[in-house]
Amino acid sequence: MSTADETLGALTKRQLENLCRVAGIDHSEPARLLGEALGAARDRPLARPPLWPSDVADDATPIEFSVQVDDGGDRHLRVLAETLPAEPGPAANLRAAQDLVASLAERYDLPLDRLRAVEDLFSPEEPDGTFSWWFSFIFDSAGPPRFKVYFNPDVRGPEEAPKLVEEAFNRLGLESAYPTVLDHAKRRESDRLTFFALDLDRSPQARVKLYVSQYDAGVEEVELAASAVPGIDRYQVGDFCRLLAPGTERFPGRPLVSSYSFVEGDREKPSNYSIYLPLRDYVPDDSVARQRVRRHLRDHRIDPELLDEVIGALTDRDLSAQPGMLAHVSLRLSPDRTGTTIYASSEAYGGTRT
Ligand code: TRP
Numbered sequence: 001m002s003t004a005d006e007t008l009g010a011l012t013k014r015q016l017e018n019l020c021r022v023a024g025i026d027h028s029e030p031a032r033l034l035g036e037a038l039g040a041a042r043d044r045p046l047a048r049p050p051l052w053p054s055d056v057a058d059d060a061t062p063i064e065f066s067v068q069v070d071d072g073g074d075r076h077l078r079v080l081a082e083t084l085p086a087e088p089g090p091a092a093n094l095r096a097a098q099d100l101v102a103s104l105a106e107r108y109d110l111p112l113d114r115l116r117a118v119e120d121l122f123s124p125e126e127p128d129g130t131f132s133w134w135f136s137f138i139f140d141s142a143g144p145p146r147f148k149v150y151f152n153p154d155v156r157g158p159e160e161a162p163k164l165v166e167e168a169f170n171r172l173g174l175e176s177a178y179p180t181v182l183d184h185a186k187r188r189e190s191d192r193l194t195f196f197a198l199d200l201d202r203s204p205q206a207r208v209k210l211y212v213s214q215y216d217a218g219v220e221e222v223e224l225a226a227s228a229v230p231g232i233d234r235y236q237v238g239d240f241c242r243l244l245a246p247g248t249e250r251f252p253g254r255p256l257v258s259s260y261s262f263v264e265g266d267r268e269k270p271s272n273y274s275i276y277l278p279l280r281d282y283v284p285d286d287s288v289a290r291q292r293v294r295r296h297l298r299d300h301r302i303d304p305e306l307l308d309e310v311i312g313a314l315t316d317r318d319l320s321a322q323p324g325m326l327a328h329v330s331l332r333l334s335p336d337r338t339g340t341t342i343y344a345s346s347e348a349y350g351g352t353r354t
Contacts, residue, residue, distance in 0.1 A: 009035055009042030012063055012346050016079065018313030019065055022306070023077045024141045030077070033137050033145060036103075037081035038062065039096055040088070050349055052088040055130040056080055058280070058324055059349035067310050068341040071300050077139045078341075080150075082131055090127040097133035097149075098123070101200075104147060110200045114208070115149060118168040122151035122196070129154035134195075147200040148209075153193040161193045162186075165210060168196055169262075172208055176268045177260070181210060184228035185258045190215040194257065207261040211276075215255040222275055225258040229273040231335030237275045240331045243299070244292050245282035253281035257328075272334035276343075279326050280352050286311075286319040289326040293342065296329065300340060310344055317347075324352025 013031050020027035035042050041051045041062055050060035057064050062082040069075050085096040105112050123132065134150040151168075153161035162178075169177040185191060195211040214221055219238040226234040241248070241256070256277060260270035283289040290311065294304040315325060328343040345351055 006046055007043050008046055008061070008348055009038055009044075011046060011348055012038070012061075015065065015314050015346055016077075019067065019077055019310065020139070022309040022313050023067060023075045023139070025077055025139050026141075029145060030079070030137070030139050034063070034079060034081075036100065037079065037083055037135060037137065039083040039100075040086040041084045046348060052082075052084050052093070054082045054084070056082050056134065057327065057345050058352040059345070059347065061346045061348040064327065064343055064345060065314070066341050066343045067306070068339055069297075069302050069306065070337060070339045071302065072337070073302070075141075075306075079137045081135050081137065083135065090132065091125065094123060094127050094132035097135070100135070101133075101149065105200070108144060108147070110147060111202050111206075112200070114172060114198050114206075115200065117171045118151070118196075118198075121164045121168055122153075122155050124156050127152075127155045128157050136197075148197055149200060150195045150197045153196055158192070165193050165196055169208070169210075174208060174262050177208075177210070177262055177270070180228050180269060181212065181260065185212040185214065185225035185260070187224075188214075188217075188221075191217075192255075195259075204264045207263055209259055209261045211257055211259040213255040213257050214251075216250055216252055217256050218250045222256050222258055226273045226275070226333065228260065229270050229333065229335075232273060232333040236333060236338075237273075237331065240275060240296070241277060243296055244277050244279055244329060246292075248282055251278075251282070254278035272332060274330050274332040274341075276328045276330040279329050280323040283323050283326075285321065285323050286325045289323060290319055293326060293329055296340065300338065302340065307342065310342060314344055315347060322351060327352075 017027040053060050054062035064080045066078045083096045083100050085092045129152045136148040138146040166178040192213045194213045197209040199206040223234040226237045259274045261272045297304045330341045332339040
């Protein structure tokens with residue numbers, strides 16, 4: 001869908017505007033925020049290699065789109081982004097992220113108390129790991145955009161990750177959170193803490209979220225992870241995995257990821273659990289991925305047409321050419337609500353290589 005001298009900013013803006021149309025969202029503010037989030041990568045022609053090997057997407061595109069649908073039908077559109085400065089590097093990227101938070105906080109009057117309480121843990125002078133801070137921008141048909149910051153627990157080296165996460169929970173008054181994670185999702189050597197995230201909003205639903213990548217896990221491990229949340233049906237997690245990756249007993253490629261959200265009042269146990277399945281590693285190509293996701297949507301009484309609209313907003317490529325357009329699918333479970341999120345790649349730099 002791109003032409004030779006098009007820029008990353010122009011392609012992704014077009015894709016985002018198309019997605020806004022699909023989700024029934026006004027596109028002017030999302031498009032502006034996308035440009036800001038891309039930073040120095042925005043005006044770079046796609047003919048040139050990516051400015052930085054961002055891990056947001058497989059092909060180093062520093063953004064990823066996702067469409068979230070509740071079983072009740074509500075839709076949200078999100079952009080996951082890594083902000084890049086003109087001369088990227090671990091320390092410079094972290095500074096660019098901090099600058100972006102400062103300007104967004106001013107413009108949208110964001111509460112930064114929780115971020116301030118933990119940010120030093122995740123902001124060393126010489127950051128390690130694949131990234132320091134990422135963002136997600138969340139758009140609905142009503143209301144201002146919402147923001148989420150992701151910190152990298154490996155930013156001081158993987159050995160420090162457990163200490164950083166435990167300390168961050170403690171500083172936020174969630175002393176029981178880390179033991180719960182250890183008991184349910186981080187039981188094995190190969191369970192790794194991947195993101196510690198904060199919603200930057202004032203609502204009582206503002207979340208503290210922890211993601212655990214469960215390398216080489218099977219369905220039982222993620223069902224056990226889900227069982228940390230009271231009042232949800234853990235077996236839905238197994239059904240989800242079996243539908244999207246039939247015949248896969250263990251997930252040896254990209255890992256299943258479990259996340260927990262803690263909101264105000266969740267002293268002991270998290271109030272929701274999500275499973276993320278890296279679909280692109282468990283399908284031959286996106287046409288098969290599409291079939292499986294359609295089944296899942298139908299089972300949840302969500303109109304499967306939505307999926308074709310999302311794909312059509314981003315690409316007109318032959319879906320059977322390769323996997324990767326549908327990067328992850330996630331299922332969110334809480335006692336009163338269920339939701340599905342489809343993570344869709346821009347493929348600005350060619351998408352997943354297999
Ligand atoms: N690209 C990375 C990965 O696949 C990070 C990432 C982007 C991710 N979107 C995600 C991880 C959704 C889990 C879920 O791991």
